[in-house]
Amino acid sequence: MSEEDGSVPDGRPRLSLDGGVTDPVSVGQPTRTVSASDVDLTDSSLYLNRELSELAFHERVLHEAIDDRNPVLERVKFLSILTSNLDEFFMKRVGGLKQQIDAGVTELSPDGRTPNEQWRLVLDRARDLLDQQSACYHELVHPALADAGIHLVEYDELTEDAQVALRDYFEASVLPTLTPLTFDPTHPFPFISNLSLSLAVLTRERDDDSLKFSRVKVPGNRPRLVRVADHVEADAQGETSGEGTDEREGEQFVPLARVIEANLDLLFPNVEIVDTSLFRVTRNAEVRRNEEVAEGLIDTIEDVLRQRRFATVVRVEVEDSTPKRVCDLLVEQLSLSPEELFERDGPLDYTGLTPLLDLPRPDLALDNWRPQPHPRFAGLTADEPGELFAEIARKDVLVHHPYHSFTGTVGRFLEAASNDPHVLAIKAAIYRTAPDSEVIETLIEAAKNGIQVAVMVELKARFDEENNLRWVRRLEEEGIHVAYGTLGLKTHSKTALVVREESDGVRLYSHVATGNYHSQTAKLYTDLGLFTADPDVGHDLVRLFNYFTGHSRHDTYRKLLVAPTNLREEMTRLVRREAENARDGKPARIVAKLNALEDPEMIRELYKASMAGVEIDLVVRGICRLRPGIEGISENITISSVVGRFLEHSRIYYFENEGDPEYYLGSADWMVRNLDRRVEAVTPVEDPELRVELEAVLDALLSDNRKRWVMDSEGRYEQLRPGDAEAVEAHRVLMDRALAATHRAELLGDVDDD
Structure with a gap:
């Protein structure tokens, strides 16, 4: 298979649901006719794990930070996105698994795993992913920032004048916001808020050999990155890493946590500061109340918010230099299992780097995109x-x-x-x-x-x-x-x-x-x-x-597909119709663009349609339980995922319908929750010109050879590379289409600024 024909090139590293880098696997087996009645489509081996599939998506997000084809500030952005994504994953998915374990649930997932088995697999995979994030920052992104003149430095790398200036800043603007909370026989262990960054401080008083633990929260209402030039004259910043720098190249930033850490003697006077280390707590967000017995929904939600604040801890991240006694104390006091402690080569929270994205350095970022006026609305005036x-x-x-x-x-x-x-x-x-x-x-x-x-x-x-x-x-x-x-x-x-x-x-x-x-x-x-x-x-x-x-x-309903009323029934009917057309030798194809494919019943319908000969292209941004490319079952199914400058969030459904295609768009993915437990609305798109527009969107995504990943039957993803062919990036293609439409409207005099 060649890169030029848009197929997956042999021999490239792949991201795998089994972790790490794997060898390519051939998935294009010869088609053979198999009846759905010959196969047990409930067999757990036909389904990928939901949680591991989501982590595979986060691996693809991390790849955008690793990929040196992206400008460095774009890579910083994806490091931050990965932190936010994994925070939510632990709060929702890991928290949910932990609740199931505590409740004694032993029911197997469609892929045949208990909650406990999934929890352990997820923690191992997430640990590896966090290690990859740290390595990406230290080995790739941090040096690239330095090469571009953006120096993220430690406090002790600053000149003496700069340290004095930042100490003054700390004393005047940060110290008054800090509240040290000590744990000892007269003070209970302090409450640690969700996702807060904290310093664990070990101190010793004079004439007392015992150590005391204190928690100091890094304030979230102060800039997480301190720009040295804001507090000290430029010529006092000095050299950063071996060579002198000019004014722009000398741009230095110090994490606020390090400024606090270096000046703790002002917060803990007259005691010996023995050790300091950063840690971060993640709490379960899966807190619920029974709506049927609640006095009102507003009371219910307010109670959920209160409970979430004090919910069970599902993860603690600590710096890898953290003393064992601090780690043991956190595990004990926060009621953790040892597996829930993540020792990391910091930073612990990459969202703290987002201020860098606002730097006036267009040379280090993607070209700015300004959403275009729609040609049909552009010439209309607000007063009419x-x-x-x-x-x-x-x-x-x-x-x-x-x-x-x-x-x-x-x-x-x-x-x-x-x-x-x-x-x-x-x-x-x-x-x-x-x-x-x-x-x-x-x-x-x-x-x-x-x-x-x-x-x-x-x-x-x-x-x-x-x-x-x-x-x-x-x-x-x-x-x-x-x-x-x-x-x-x-x-x-x-x-x-x-x-x-x-x-x-x-x-x-x-x-x-x-x-x-x-x-x-x-x-x-x-x-x-x-x-x-x-x-x-x-x-x-x-x-x-x-x-x-x-x-x-x-x-x-007359035209809308509404969950939980008729959406599942109608989507099933449309898939089955394509299967019947394929069996009758008629044109049959399904293209679905969605965020997640998780519902086992819909997956079984897609397997049956594939076995009947329907060509199925699925563009699934994140979770996907379906295994493509299984001989006799799903070799007619391709799974793609596009990860790029925009988050793919739209849902489009296409059914060939014997050469008279039908298109639908709406809020629903093919997940159990969307089909059965949420109110969703999906509408047909009947205008022929608008169908052409939707076709162009799907074609752009399926033609992408720059940001598109293709999954094999083992759940492993490989990103396409253009090689010697022209690079096609879906988001750029669609941006260019929008610009071209605006240009045409301008020529006709129909565009006003909005």
């Missing part, structure tokens, strides 16, 4: 809101973020509705939104303008509960109808509905999307949204919003 609705009524509109501006599309849609005297009502389902959400402010403005506004705010959106609670209270203060969620289900759909009085009657304008109403993540996540005046979609959304605010669930 009716023009926007007339444009949607004329023809459906497909938007693709971050290639298209969120503010100039979704924001403009809601803004037009809020200021249009013909609009009777606006309804929106909000799963996550920005802390300073313009979307919420726009809805409040609509209510002030006399429009009926109803908002479904999902209070159970993990890690956004507090933010969403704040918005609920603000909305209710403004007299807006607010629903908090549904009993036993999370509302994950991303939908909005505008009800407008027009000359020929009331018309419904719908927005069904794959992403949240979040202006900041819309700049980083790839998401799709459909604006349509299709009355069937509109009436389906009326039913859906009535379910949110009422108590009855509709059994039928």
Whole structure:
């Protein structure tokens, strides 16, 4: 197989679910006809482990930091992303496994493992991944930053003048914020907050040989990196690593923790500081209350937030130089197993490096991307809101973020509705939104303008509960109808509905999307949204919003696929139809782009379709339980994963349908939780021109030979390389398409700045 034909080149290292680097495995076996009735499709050997599959995704994220084809600040960004990803993984997934173990659960996962077996495998794999992250920083990224004139230095590497200046800064601006907490017979072991960075300080008083342990929290409200030039004259910074530096090359940064550590004598006067070391605690986020017995959902969420603060510790990271007595003390006092202690070659928290991303060094970063105005909305003016609705009524509109501006599309849609005297009502389902959400402010403005506004705010959106609670209270203060969620289900759909009085009657304008109403993540996540005046979609959304605010669930929908009502049934039907077409010798193909493929029943349907001869291309960003390339079962299935400058978040489903393809987009992945335990909405895309746009998106992803990984039957991933062929990077292809569309609109005079 050659690189030029887009297939996986032989002989390259692969990331593996079994860890480390492995040899290539041939997966393109000759096709043989096997009946689904001949194979036990529940056999655990046909399924990959969910947790290990997620860690394999994090390995692909780490590779972006390792890859020297990326500019160095982009590599720093991915080191930070990996820390955030693994923090969430431990809080959610490892925390969940630990709860199952404590509850005595022995039920096997689809791949045949108990919770205890998964927990031990996950800890081993995560330990290896964290070690790789540290090696990447020390051996690759840190030297590359230094070569670029950005010096991350230790305190003792500074000149004497610089140390004096930083001591003054510490005494004036940091010391007053610190609170040492000592553990001794008169003081209990201090509470350690989740994800906080702390110093373990061992001290000895005069005429007393015993050591005392104190915890000093590194304050999160002070800059984690101290820029030396902010506190000392440039010519006093001196040399950093053997050679003199000019003004730009002498840019030095010291971790705040090291500044604190070097000046602890001001915090602990008149005692001997014997040892200091950093540590970091991760707590379980899988804290729940029974909604059915809770007095109210708001009370439930507030209680969950309180419990999460004091939840079980699932991981402690310590510097590898930490004394054994400190490690033993942390294990004992935090009720840890020895496996949950991670000794690391710091830094322990790479999110502390994110201030470097704001440095004015475009030569060290990817070219800046500015989301483009959508050609269909670009020429519309804010003082004529009716023009926007007339444009949607004329023809459906497909938007693709971050290639298209969120503010100039979704924001403009809601803004037009809020200021249009013909609009009777606006309804929106909000799963996550920005802390300073313009979307919420726009809805409040609509209510002030006399429009009926109803908002479904999902209070159970993990890690956004507090933010969403704040918005609920603000909305209710403004007299807006607010629903908090549904009993036993999370509302994950991303939908909005505008009800407008027009000359020929009331018309419904719908927005069904794959992403949240979040202006900041819309700049980083790839998401799709459909604006349509299709009355069937509109009436389906009326039913859906009535379910949110009422108590009855509709059994039928005209066009929308809604979980947990008909989504699983319809997706299963569509897959089976392709299998039947293949058996009849008709064109049959499935392409699905999604974030996760985890549901065993859907995987079995895909196996059956492959065995019937359906060509199946799956672009799965993260978790994937399905094994492709198994002879006689899944050799017609390919699994790809694209990891690059944007986070792939959109969901697209394509079914060949005998040469009359059908496309769908929406909020649901093929996971048990999305199909059975969440309220999701998926819409068909029926306009032929918009289908061409979706086809272009899928083609770009499946043609990528720069950022795309391909999985083999053992769950191992290999990143494609262009070799001598032209490099194709999906995100760049789609950015160029958006720029070209803007240029065409400019030539026609239709583009205004948004």
